[in-house]
Amino acid sequence: MSTRDIVFVALFAALTAALGLFPPVTLPVVGVPITAQSMGPMLAGAIAGAKRGGAALALFVVLVCAGLPLMAGGRGGLGIVMGPGGGFVLMWPVAAFVIGFLVERNLKALTVWKEALILVLGGIVLTYAVGIPWIAAVARIDLAKAAIGSAWFLPGDAVKVVLAVLIARAVRRAYPTLQPR
Amino acid sequence: MTPYVPGRSPVHRCPPGAKILTLVAAGTILFAWPRLDFALAALAGAGLLYGLAAIPARLVLAQLRPLAWILAVLALVQLALDGWQAGLLVAARLAALVLLAGLVTLTTRSSDLIEALQRGLAWLRPLGANPAKVGLAIALTLRFIPVLAAITAEVREAQRARGLEGSLVALAVPVVVRMLKMSDDIAAAIDARSYDPDRADG
Amino acid sequence: MIEIRQVGHAFGEREVLRDLTLDLTERRIAVVGANGSGKSTFARLLNGLLVPSRGTVRVDGLDTRRDGKAVRRKVGFVFQNPDNQIVLPVVAEDLAFGLKNLGLAKDEIARRVDEALRRYDLQDLAEHPAHLLSGGQKQLLALAGVLAMAPDVIVFDEPTTLLDLRNKRRIAQAIDALPQRAVVVSHDLAFLEHFDRVLVFEDGRIVVDDKPAAALPAYVARMS
Amino acid sequence: MIEIRQVGHAFGEREVLRDLTLDLTERRIAVVGANGSGKSTFARLLNGLLVPSRGTVRVDGLDTRRDGKAVRRKVGFVFQNPDNQIVLPVVAEDLAFGLKNLGLAKDEIARRVDEALRRYDLQDLAEHPAHLLSGGQKQLLALAGVLAMAPDVIVFDEPTTLLDLRNKRRIAQAIDALPQRAVVVSHDLAFLEHFDRVLVFEDGRIVVDDKPAAALPAYVARMS
Ligand SMILES: Nc1ncnc2c1ncn2[C@@H]1O[C@H](COP(=O)(O)OP(=O)(O)OP(=O)(O)O)[C@@H](O)[C@H]1O
Numbered sequence: 033m034s035t036r037d038i039v040f041v042a043l044f045a046a047l048t049a050a051l052g053l054f055p056p057v058t059l060p061v062v063g064v065p066i067t068a069q070s071m072g073p074m075l076a077g078a079i080a081g082a083k084r085g086g087a088a089l090a091l092f093v094v095l096v097c098a099g100l101p102l103m104a105g106g107r108g109g110l111g112i113v114m115g116p117g118g119g120f121v122l123m124w125p126v127a128a129f130v131i132g133f134l135v136e137r138n139l140k141a142l143t144v145w146k147e148a149l150i151l152v153l154g155g156i157v158l159t160y161a162v163g164i165p166w167i168a169a170v171a172r173i174d175l176a177k178a179a180i181g182s183a184w185f186l187p188g189d190a191v192k193v194v195l196a197v198l199i200a201r202a203v204r205r206a207y208p209t210l211q212p213r
Numbered sequence: 214m215t216p217y218v219p220g221r222s223p224v225h226r227c228p229p230g231a232k233i234l235t236l237v238a239a240g241t242i243l244f245a246w247p248r249l250d251f252a253l254a255a256l257a258g259a260g261l262l263y264g265l266a267a268i269p270a271r272l273v274l275a276q277l278r279p280l281a282w283i284l285a286v287l288a289l290v291q292l293a294l295d296g297w298q299a300g301l302l303v304a305a306r307l308a309a310l311v312l313l314a315g316l317v318t319l320t321t322r323s324s325d326l327i328e329a330l331q332r333g334l335a336w337l338r339p340l341g342a343n344p345a346k347v348g349l350a351i352a353l354t355l356r357f358i359p360v361l362a363a364i365t366a367e368v369r370e371a372q373r374a375r376g377l378e379g380s381l382v383a384l385a386v387p388v389v390v391r392m393l394k395m396s397d398d399i400a401a402a403i404d405a406r407s408y409d410p411d412r413a414d415g
Numbered sequence: 416m417i418e419i420r421q422v423g424h425a426f427g428e429r430e431v432l433r434d435l436t437l438d439l440t441e442r443r444i445a446v447v448g449a450n451g452s453g454k455s456t457f458a459r460l461l462n463g464l465l466v467p468s469r470g471t472v473r474v475d476g477l478d479t480r481r482d483g484k485a486v487r488r489k490v491g492f493v494f495q496n497p498d499n500q501i502v503l504p505v506v507a508e509d510l511a512f513g514l515k516n517l518g519l520a521k522d523e524i525a526r527r528v529d530e531a532l533r534r535y536d537l538q539d540l541a542e543h544p545a546h547l548l549s550g551g552q553k554q555l556l557a558l559a560g561v562l563a564m565a566p567d568v569i570v571f572d573e574p575t576t577l578l579d580l581r582n583k584r585r586i587a588q589a590i591d592a593l594p595q596r597a598v599v600v601s602h603d604l605a606f607l608e609h610f611d612r613v614l615v616f617e618d619g620r621i622v623v624d625d626k627p628a629a630a631l632p633a634y635v636a637r638m639s
Numbered sequence: 640m641i642e643i644r645q646v647g648h649a650f651g652e653r654e655v656l657r658d659l660t661l662d663l664t665e666r667r668i669a670v671v672g673a674n675g676s677g678k679s680t681f682a683r684l685l686n687g688l689l690v691p692s693r694g695t696v697r698v699d700g701l702d703t704r705r706d707g708k709a710v711r712r713k714v715g716f717v718f719q720n721p722d723n724q725i726v727l728p729v730v731a732e733d734l735a736f737g738l739k740n741l742g743l744a745k746d747e748i749a750r751r752v753d754e755a756l757r758r759y760d761l762q763d764l765a766e767h768p769a770h771l772l773s774g775g776q777k778q779l780l781a782l783a784g785v786l787a788m789a790p791d792v793i794v795f796d797e798p799t800t801l802l803d804l805r806n807k808r809r810i811a812q813a814i815d816a817l818p819q820r821a822v823v824v825s826h827d828l829a830f831l832e833h834f835d836r837v838l839v840f841e842d843g844r845i846v847v848d849d850k851p852a853a854a855l856p857a858y859v860a861r862m863s
């Protein structure tokens with residue numbers, strides 16, 4: 033990683049932390065909040081790419097685990113990862129990486145729809161695939177219940193995908209930082 | 214993020230690694246065993262440590278102020294659902310953790326904190342991560358969070374001046390573009406000061 | 416007319432402006448002062464971007480505290496850093512942005528965008544990515560964007576700091592040619608010589624308020 | 640000595656520097672030119688922050704393409720925006736950042752940090768958060784951080800544009816007092832009058848290369 037990559041990693045880790053300034057809304061059944069922070073991996077991947085975006089979210093998770101209060105509502109500590117939302121949070125770096133990888137892959141012909149699909153895949157499908165079973169395990173409820181409870185995240189996450197697509201496209205046009213691979 | 218308050222107290226002199234481990238342990242225990250007595254004990258402990266470190270009360274409040282209404286809402290929700298003990302537990306636990314995390318940054322120079330994290334992350338080396346780079350990235354992350362807030366405020370103001378109030382996309386795009394540009398400038402400034410990411414241990 | 420009455424402002428505990436009472440009526444008013452003396456804070460009061468902690472600011476009778484939006488239609492603002500002010504990625508889109516916010520009809524927007532492009536020699540750049548313009552071009556774009564909204568007064572906060580001689584002169588000429596009234600914050604004293612009035616800020620107070628011929632030398636003397 | 644041979648540079652398709660061949664040996668060299676004429680790009684070549692697309696840059700015989708790191712130890716760099724040069728949050732630790740990168744021993748670092756603090760009157764601020772300094776102090780800190788690394792040459796890219804009169808003067812005096820050689824990019828012509836040599840850039844080429852008495856008026860004329 034070049035110095036520039038390191039600075040970008042820090043930038044997107046900070047951006048994810050800053051998204052935590054929007055107040056979270058906790059869902060009663062599953063005990064995991066609706067949070068603007070799940071946009072962090074989408075923006076990091078789509079703007080900074082696979083390597084830097086993935087590293088940014090990994091750094092963010094490490095800092096949270098070390099106890100810095102960077103999660104929405106000023107929370108931090110290993111308790112976050114070990115709590116019901118831990119599966120989602122641990123998937124954020126993976127989601128950022130996959131989104132970045134696919135965006136870089138398709139950079140030359142990236143339509144709005146294609147990009148939205150990529151963000152849904154990484155930011156929702158992949159993240160929920162680990163997040164939901166994790167809730168079930170931590171909260172000791174059955175998988176179906178965890179899945180139904182998590183359905184409440186979908187409207188918010190759909191809005192975040194739309195916002196992230198619009199932002200990422202405008203930013204890439206204004207200040208290109210990615211090379212097609 | 215919280216600023217560093219210079220001092221010579223035992224809390225200041227405690228090795229940063231130990232502080233972080235304590236913080237991690239406290240977070241783990243408080244969430245693994247959600248008990249009111251633990252949370253209150255942690256809160257009292259945090260208060261004691263602030264006293265020991267001689268942190269002005271003003272700064273203690275500054276740590277909690279941004280949380281005030283989140284604390285209130287959390288406590289109320291829990292109160293409504295599970296009774297006053299649950300509400301108090303959630304509020305006390307959150308306050309204790311935020312105060313303890315704040316204490317680490319208030320009493321540790323960030324270069325020491327980063328060195329400690331770097332040493333703590335040495336095990337990542339076989340995975341291809343360079344602890345020195347991680348250290349720099351951490352320092353920059355902590356710096357960027359308030360800068361992001363400041364830039365967001367500046368951009369929002371400029372847009373209000375052009376008659377726009379409250380479009381998220383229109384706000385986010387210039388903020389990110391400016392941050393990217395700033396990142397490029399900072400990267401150049403770091404390189405110009407002979408930073409060499411490949412020569413580890415800085 | 417802008418009326419400022421017993422205005423003071425503090426950020427937290429920090430007093431940044433103290434006890435200002437004055438009327439701004441002249442066509443060209445300059446604001447000078449050291450870094451941190453309160454110039455930008457003062458400028459932001461004038462269009463209600465900032466509401467003072469004490470006292471009132473009135474623009475043509477409208478109180479900035481109550482009628483912020485209406486005041487901002489009357490008073491345009493050009494910032495030091497054009498990057499903050501450029502909202503949309505393409506030059507023409509960005510120019511149209513403020514006009515849409517005014518709720519104008521499509522053809523009126525198109526007409527004004529065209530006029531602004533022509534006026535500042537930006538026609539060829541209409542479809543250019545706005546953030547890749549040179550510093551001077553960006554500053555012109557920011558100015559054009561505000562001007563297209565046809566405010567009565569325009570406030571400029573150090574509009575020429577990043578510019579070369581030619582671009583400085585271009586912006587200075589553009590400001591000179593404005594039919595509107597203008598309040599200009601600047602460290603570039605030569606540019607302010609033919610203004611109608613100069614306010615010198617020091618530590619949140621206006622310590623000199625005079626014609627340039629008297630005020631500028633007084634300011635230079637104070638800074639030595 | 641810095642030797643520049645047949646250097647050209649392009650960003651993508653955009654030619655930004657064209658066919659430069661010159662030696663820099665004078666103690667004080669100024670670089671002037673329009674926005675976008677290539678000054679910053681040129682400055683970045685001098686310490687290998689940027690490697691030219693064509694041609695070579697050599698510093699005391701070291702090629703910036705091959706020995707970038709060694710070159711950066713010889714050539715320090717101070718940028719326009721003081722905020723973007725502060726890497727670590729506390730004044731003293733930021734000063735130490737470059738010294739650590741040089742791999743110096745702890746007590747040598749402490750000694751040099753002390754010296755740099757003293758030189759620019761920043762002792763009392765050693766433990767102060769760097770982002771709370773004034774603009775002028777920040778720029779002095781940036782200069783001190785570079786100076787502590789004891790480079791042979793220091794390149795300044797518009798070090799005073801964001802500062803007020805007094806701070807401008809402070810930085811200008813600090814630059815004047817440097818024992819090192821300096822290359823200064825600036826739009827502030829008065830400050831460059833007693834330099835040894837002025838390079839005027841236009842569209843990626845050096846169009847005037849002379850003593851200030853001849854070069855500065857020629858530049859002003861070209862910009863009109
Ligand atoms: N949002 C804010 N919060 C806290 N303090 C602020 C804020 N904005 C400005 N200040 C402080 O208020 C004082 C005046 O700032 P202001 O920006 O008005 O100065 P200025 O005269 O425009 O300086 P410059 O020439 O550097 O632009 C400074 O000390 C500054 O640090």
Ligand SMILES: Nc1ncnc2c1ncn2[C@@H]1O[C@H](COP(=O)(O)OP(=O)(O)OP(=O)(O)O)[C@@H](O)[C@H]1O
Nearest residue numbers: 550579650655672673674675676677678679680681
């Ligand atoms: N990273 C980059 N990618 C693409 N183009 C660039 C890049 N950096 C600079 N340019 C372009 O190169 C040209 C020269 O830029 P440079 O920054 O060297 O100009 P300058 O003389 O320093 O101008 P100013 O006085 O505005 O600082 C400009 O047209 C600019 O748009």
Ligand SMILES: O=C(O)CCCC[C@@H]1SC[C@@H]2NC(=O)N[C@@H]21
Nearest residue numbers: 065066067070103117120121185
């Ligand atoms: O803040 C936390 O404690 C956990 C955050 C996990 C939130 C997940 S991410 C995907 C889904 N969408 C949301 O808005 N929240 C969840």
Ligand SMILES: [Mg+2]
Nearest residue numbers: 454455456572
């Ligand atoms: Mg200002």
Ligand SMILES: [Mg+2]
Nearest residue numbers: 678679680796
């Ligand atoms: Mg430049």
